[in-house]
Amino acid sequence: MSAGRLSCYGYASHGRGLPIMILYDADVPSPNAIVPRLFAHERGGLQFEAQTIALSTLENRSKPYVTEVNARGEVPALRLDDGRILTEVTAICEYFDEIATGGRSLIGEDAEERALTRMWTRRVDLEIAEPVVAWWRGSEAAEDFYRGNRVLSPAGQRDNRLVADRGLNQLDDDLDGQEFIGGDRPMLADILLFGFLVTMAPSAPWANVPSRKAVSAWFERMEARPSTAKAMGSFKGSVSL
Known part of the structure; x- marks a missing residue:
């Protein structure tokens, strides 16, 4: 995917122009959304950009979200710094655990x-x-x-x-x-x-x-x-x- 095609769901970058992760989060209380949020707060050592997706208006079930982020319409989703998309809350949490700097693993030390x-x-x-x-x-x-x-x-x-x-x-x-x-x-x-x-x-x-x-x-x-x-x-x- 090119950065130009991704419109409002596109890549974020550091001041140096390097892409960073984007977490697509929900605007309403949602079991799936709270899990990676709570995991991230407990784990620490993480940096990313966040974009709010309006579940209340079914933005997640509409274009461009379903064409540019997640065809299944699920939230949350995590765009990695290489543009690939992770969905499923346990996969997102395990990825956070792997890349976090410092702190203790919430998956396991051995x-x-x-x-x-x-x-x-x-x-x-x-x-x-x-x-x-x-x-x-x-x-x-x-x-x-x-x-x-x-x-x-x-x-x-x-x-x-x-x-x-x-x-x-x-x-x-x-x-x-x-x-x-x-x-x-x-x-x-x-x-x-x-x-x-x-x-x-x-x-x-x-x-x-x-x-x-x-x-x-x-x-x-x-x-x-x-x-x-x-x-x-x-x-x-x-x-x-």
């Missing part, structure tokens, strides 16, 4: 830690995050929001809630006696799950009930972290963490 982090990240994604979102996508609110831009499944709403409830009940047992999913500090699995639960809470209050004491205590610990308040707002302009 092979064992990385394997455990990826195991837990996959578990919370498949067993909780995805079914919670699928449950919401069966609602009338989702029909109004997407306006025909996504195939929804109202008939599967009850099943998706049951799957998510089962995953949360299992996690409640798994968290018993430890502070975070990965151990004594938040890792990618914690950030992914918290990002989904905190944004879905108004629509799915059943997902964080007091009877799940370990999950509720974990949620409160994540909510109290300084990075969480920062991650609630979109990145804008030049970002240096």
Whole structure:
């Protein structure tokens, strides 16, 4: 892609004219958008430009975003300094982790830690995050929001809630006696799950009930972290963490 063709979604550059990364962020609370924001604030050592995409007006489902950034219409997306595009929040977070300067990895410092982090990240994604979102996508609110831009499944709403409830009940047992999913500090699995639960809470209050004491205590610990308040707002302009 040439810089001329990319219009308002094009390359950003340092004062020296060298291209730098662009994170396309959402203008409204979104589970997918909050995950890399929270990860970036927790990880630190990152520099990039940010552009806000208006999910509220379905800018992400329209040209030029779908032709110049992400044909699937998903936000966030990360344009690398060579022009290639990364989507999928876990891929963006892992890339941030690899290029960050200083600080501690949120994926893992060795092979064992990385394997455990990826195991837990996959578990919370498949067993909780995805079914919670699928449950919401069966609602009338989702029909109004997407306006025909996504195939929804109202008939599967009850099943998706049951799957998510089962995953949360299992996690409640798994968290018993430890502070975070990965151990004594938040890792990618914690950030992914918290990002989904905190944004879905108004629509799915059943997902964080007091009877799940370990999950509720974990949620409160994540909510109290300084990075969480920062991650609630979109990145804008030049970002240096």
